[in-house]
Amino acid sequence: MERLDVPPDVVIRRLPLYARSLRYLLDEGVLSVSSQELGERINVTAAQIRKDLSYFGEFGKQGIGYDVEKLLTHIERILGLNHRWPVVLVGAGYLGQAIARYEGFQKQGLQIVGLFDTDPTKIGQQVGDNEIRDYAEMPAIIEKxxxxxxxxxxxxxxxxxxxxxxxxxxxxxxxxxxxxxLQTPDDVWVRYIDPVAVLHSMTYYLAREQS
Amino acid sequence: MERLDVPPDVVIRRLPLYARSLRYLLDEGVLSVSSQELGERINVTAAQIRKDLSYFGEFGKQGIGYDVEKLLTHIERILGLNHRWPVVLVGAGYLGQAIARYEGFQKQGLQIVGLFDTDPTKIGQQVGDNEIRDYAEMPAIIEKxxxxxxxxxxxxxxxxxxxxxxxxxxxxxxxxxxxxxLQTPDDVWVRYIDPVAVLHSMTYYLAREQS
DNA sequence: CTGATTTCGTGAATTGTAGCACGAAGTTTC
DNA sequence: GAAACTTCGTGCTACAATTCACGAAATCAG
Structure with missing residues (x-):
């Protein structure tokens, strides 16, 4: 029986981790995997994986587990990864350039189609496959x-x-x-990458360790 | 009355955001702030902020709110940010170099005291304040x-x-x-920065938009 | 072909988190 | 100095997420 509940966001956030782990398994030539084994690889309980997947259908086989390739295809389709997503990147400092050069994006269906900065001395420079452009070109690229x-x-x-x-x-x-x-309208999704905040939350625990 | 409960990890992860927002307020010259105002800045409800802080003591004043500087000092002490934390960084590719050059770490109590890579052509190069070193030197630096x-x-x-x-x-x-x-012992804390996974979780929603 | 074994999918129980709403304490107004 | 207003801290309630545990379905061994 298929579930009709809307999958909660926490579940959606785990799906990419399942997908990645399945890709590694596929590369290793593993054909099928149980929720138990998959869970051990990504530090999630077996029940959690089964429940998460149950929001989208029934992909496993009792006694066996999941067909790695089939499950990966299913999850990629659920995430909309059956096609490439164009992405624009704003900010071509050290970090922006590192992001632009990271092959992990291109390999995982994310294609940087525009790299922008305001610094006139940077505009025109090539970073990997991208040329740094002025903000003025942003709307046209996004539209195109x-x-x-x-x-x-x-x-x-x-x-x-x-x-x-x-x-x-x-x-x-x-x-x-x-x-x-960021303050944004309700129909825009925003996520944060915040290494300093993450490190600061770890110092909390470190500060309490051997005291 | 002081709470005796152990603060849950979700609360600890929000504290750095509170601290950062308070730092901005301090820079703006704001002297006091209500849970309402602070909440609007970081998209968290006022009740959540009050409840989070209540795990650690009573820092506010009825009718007024919180003294920005005092609350910031309290939170920084709670997080262990009253002193500098030495950090080692392993991997001096584009990303590692961008991290090493990011002033945000140094400014927020995190001091990179070692930058390591295996590539012999990189070892010895200077990246910001750090020299790229061989892995062999890692234990000594960590100990020192x-x-x-x-x-x-x-x-x-x-x-x-x-x-x-x-x-x-x-x-x-x-x-x-x-x-x-990563597979690690229970007494080691691990956190992840995973932009590809985050983008992949957003494609889920985008794929469902105007369909 | 039967019994033992594996593993799924899921309702129910448990655990965890967030938000409400109100008493208390302070400030402001006139 | 009293009434109106603001805002904190927190018990309680509601909601959300995770885990348990079990029936069902599939495989495997002999």
């Missing part, structure tokens, strides 16, 4: 490639105005590396 | 500075072995940028 996904890697002070520009141009999802919470 | 915090920015295939080295040398917390789940 129908971009809905974006990454912000500008200093905190400029992140909000960049977000406003992106949203105005049609972007619907933002991955923000700047250490500031 | 009593390092317990680390960052991994090596390719996925090497991340586990690097984690093993770090833990063996005495590191107790790892921030892992490599797209792989």
């Amino acid at each position: 490639y129908q971009v809905r996904l974006s990454i912000i890697s500008v200093p905190a002070a400029h992140a909000q105005s960049v977000a406003d520009l992106l949203i105005k141009a049609g972007v619907r999802a933002i991955l923000n590396y700047a250490p500031i919470i | 500075y009593q390092v317990r915090l680390s960052i991994i920015s090596v390719p996925a295939a090497h991340a586990q072995s690097v984690a093993d080295l770090l833990i063996k040398a005495g590191v107790r917390a790892i921030l892992n940028y490599a797209p792989i789940i």
